[in-house]
Amino acid sequence: KAGVTQTPRYLIKTRGQQVTLSCSPISGHRSVSWYQQTPGQGLQFLFEYFSETQRNKGNFPGRFSGRQFSNSRSEMNVSTLELGDSALYLCASSLEVVTEAFFGQGTRLTVV
Amino acid sequence: AQSVTQLDSQVPVFEEAPVELRCNYSSSVSVYLFWYVQYPNQGLQLLLKYLSGSTLVKGINGFEAEFNKSQTSFHLRKPSVHISDTAEYFCAVSEPGGANNLFFGTGTRLTVIP
Numbered sequence: 001k002a003g004v005t006q007t008p009r010y011l012i013k014t015r016g017q018q019v020t021l022s023c024s025p026i027s028g029h030r031s032v033s034w035y036q037q038t039p040g041q042g043l044q045f046l047f048e049y050f051s052e053t054q055r056n057k058g059n060f061p062g063r064f065s066g067r068q069f070s071n072s073r074s075e076m077n078v079s080t081l082e083l084g085d086s087a088l089y090l091c092a093s094s095l096e097v098v099t100e101a102f103f104g105q106g107t108r109l110t111v112v
Numbered sequence: 113a114q115s116v117t118q119l120d121s122q123v124p125v126f127e128e129a130p131v132e133l134r135c136n137y138s139s140s141v142s143v144y145l146f147w148y149v150q151y152p153n154q155g156l157q158l159l160l161k162y163l164s165g166s167t168l169v170k171g172i173n174g175f176e177a178e179f180n181k182s183q184t185s186f187h188l189r190k191p192s193v194h195i196s197d198t199a200e201y202f203c204a205v206s207e208p209g210g211a212n213n214l215f216f217g218t219g220t221r222l223t224v225i226p
Contacts (some may be wrong), residue, residue, distance in 0.1 A: 004155075006155075031212055033212070033213055033214075035214075035216075042216060042217075042218045042219060043202065043214075043219075045213045045214070045215070045217035046215050048212055050212070051136060055212060056212060056213055058213070090155055090156065092156075092184075092214075094212070096212070097208060097212060098144070098146060098206050098212050098214065099159075099161070099163055099214070100146075100161060101214060102158070103148075103155035103156040103157070104155050105153075105154055105155045106153075106154070108153070108156050
């Protein structure tokens with residue numbers, strides 16, 4: 001069974017640009033969650049999508065958005081990038097109720 | 113919202129010695145509990161989980177954890193560590209019937225000394 005795939009693994013962007021990250025969940029998983037990991041703030045929940053609908057959202061500004069497609073693949077978009085958005089972005093897939101979440105290897109975003 | 117406290121940010125331990133990584137959570141309501149491990153530049157790998165039933169949970173790589181409801185704790189233990197256990201360990205909690213996301217602790221960096 002293939003794991004959670006995140007692309008790209010590394011990104012370097014300039015302040016003010018926007019970026020799109022992609023996540024393909026484990027086959028059969030319809031819930032996809034996104035987390036931001038930074039040395040200062042740790043692991044913080046961004047949002048969760050289930051069956052193409054955002055079901056839950058963390059405390060992040062509106063510059064952070066996402067969507068989920070009918071095949072459960074999800075994308076996360078960050079607009080007007082700031083230096084503080086530099087982080088490891090992790091995607092997790094699970095069944096409807098998170099009795100076990102499987103994480104991808106993450107996308108390392110660096111904003112310069 | 114839940115909060116998770118990992119009391120030790122760094123734990124150095126000699127190879128083949130036992131180790132305990134501590135985790136406390138805030139809520140007294142029913143919760144699911146997890147321990148994840150993260151190696152450098154990698155995602156999170158599930159070590160073990162508690163959903164219900166026996167309070168002693170065994171996971172991969174020889175790790176185990178004990179759920180203590182009265183103390184709202186879920187400490188991770190290993191009787192004999194190896195160099196390869198050097199990594200960051202995260203405790204996490206979710207609320208069944210609540211929002212479908214994990215609340216993470218700040219992590220414990222375990223360093224195994226040869």
